[in-house]
Amino acid sequence: MIHLKRSVCFLIAIAFLSSACVACVDSVSAEVPEPEWEAAASLPYPVYLAATVQDDDYDLYIIGGRVGVGTKAYDNMTLYDLETEQVSELAHMPVGVNGASAAIGDDGRIYVFGGRNLTLTNLYQDKVQIYDPSTDAWSQGAAMIHPCTISKAVSMPNGLIYVISGVNETTDLYEPSGMMQIYDPAADSWSTGDPMPEPRYSGAAIALNENIIMYIGGSNPDISYTYSDAIYYYIEENQWWGSMTTFPEKFAGGDPVIGPDGMIYFIGGGIGNSAYATSGWITDRSFCMDPYHNEFVYMPDLSEERKYHSVGVDEEDNIFVIGGFVNNSSPQSTATAEKIKVMDLRIQVFPQETGIYTGQQMLVKADYNFAFAPWDDLTCRIDIANDDDEVVYSSDAMAYVGGGNPGNFYVDVPETLPSGDYEIRLIGMHPTDYSWDDLSFEGFTVLVTFTNVGSVQGLLESQNQTIGDLQDSNDALENDLVDANEKIDSLATNLMVVMLLAIVAIVVAAVAVVLLLRKKA
DSSP: OHHHHHHHHHHHHHHHHHHHHHHTOOOOOOOOOOOOOEEEOOOSSOOBSOEEEEOTTSEEEEEOOBSSTTOOOOOOEEEEETTTTEEEEOOOOSSOOBSOEEEEOTTSOEEEEOOBOTTSSSSBOOOEEEEETTTTEEEEEOOOSSOOBSOEEEEOTTSOEEEEOOBOTTTOSSOOOOOEEEEETTTTEEEEEOOOSSOOBSOEEEEOSSSEEEEEOOEEGGGTEEOOSEEEEETTTTEEEEEOSOOSSOEESOOEEEOTTSOEEEESOEESTTTTSTTSOBBOOEEEEETTTTEEEEOOOOSSOBBSOEEEEOTTSEEEEEOOBOOOSSSSBOOOEEEEEOOOOEEEEEOOSSOEETTSEEEEEEEOOOSSOOOSEEEEEEEEEOTTSOEEEEEEEEEEOGGGOOEEEEEEOOTTOOSEEEEEEEEEEEETTOOOSSOOBOOEEEEEEEEOHHHHHHHHHHHHHHHHHHHHHHHHHHHHHHHHHHHHHHHHHHHHHHHHHHHHHHHHHHHHHHHHHHHHO
16 A cells, blocks of 8 residues: 555656646747748749649649630639649640639649630630549530639638639620629539629639638729729628728739738739739739738748739648749740748647646647748647547637747646547637637647556555565565574474483493493403
8 A cells, every 4th residue: 555655656756747847848938030021943844824723732723724815715624732842734624725723623633714715706615624643634514604714723621613703705895794603513514603792803712711701902994994803702691891901012913822821821913903914014013912801911022023923832831932924025924933831830748758648737848930921829729539539638728929929729638538640630720819710820730748647546556565565475475484584493493302302322331331341350
């Protein structure tokens, strides 16, 4: 029992010292270097007005496009691996187009909508061209309700693809359609939603969350105006609503991308009221938007001005911009690419030396090294998932990350978890002062191994029982040894008595012999 108490006290001491180590982790972060654009691998051909989609494996598909004003549309399908910067050519499109829009469906196939082809009788296409990455083959879907070019397509979690506005100069010479065409890939059918409150095209569109599409900027040539705001489409009610704080500039001809830091990045494009026009004012300026507070941060200038280019983001937190119209004399587009690092996440888990026991507090230290995100405090949900992908524990956590400091996220590990491997998932990141639950950005996952404190205690109890049994055996041996010693002592005493008696007998015999000899003499 004494040994068991000692073991439990030792275990408690380990947990206490481990918690103390967690509490004493240094919160000083390394200085964040100033980011800048750097060259990335080029495409094998110059292009602009290509449709672009990115999959979950960081593969960017660059579809169609053209090389210059009035030139033939490409039928190229090019895969740009953002992780390795390797470029490969895939099966060519059935019909080459420029200015098409594209989105990835729930089935993993790529849907390409409309576009323009100067060599065809119908310049503005209503075709839905479908690419299957698993077979490198194309097929066709049901035709669009309204043929157009320079629309925007957004795939949503409800399985539908929303194709927004566009222009068709054969029906409306200068005015964008402003239509919301909704495609159902499963049924291969079309429907419509509410049109834009003010028709515009060549803006940027993204899924802000699972219910809201944000459309940014865009132009209306009919009134010679480019917008500097964003409007929202609420898919549950199929209607447009709301606008937001004015952007730093009137914006068109560029695509946005949501960065790993939760910021929305707008790279290059056109600015001013003629921003939509291919040869309009092109810019090398870029900025990012904090969607939680409607604030903006300018970024370093691109190495060259670009419009109607492709953008993507890799797993290493780099934003890529590829191709685009550059208004050179010949060609008018570029094959070059460049990238900029917007975050450099480094993760550590504490305690390290002693391992992580259930029932104690662990620390996930996330050094984000944000380049542009202005976050001070971040809140997230922490899930612990087992090998079966079952979430066995969930809680909220908050960390201060302002001034370049690393975020210290504390996790209270449940004491009842069995020993094994687990995933710590920090998800639903958002600034702490954002009180709504409609916006968040992806966090990260950490793999850890927990040791159940009960199993450790049980092992110690078993070891202590074994030690106790050995001690009992030792005590028994000691008692047996004492008994043996006592018997030996008794035997020795008896032996000495016998020896003395023998000596006395010998002496008596000797005396008797001497007396007998004297008598005879």
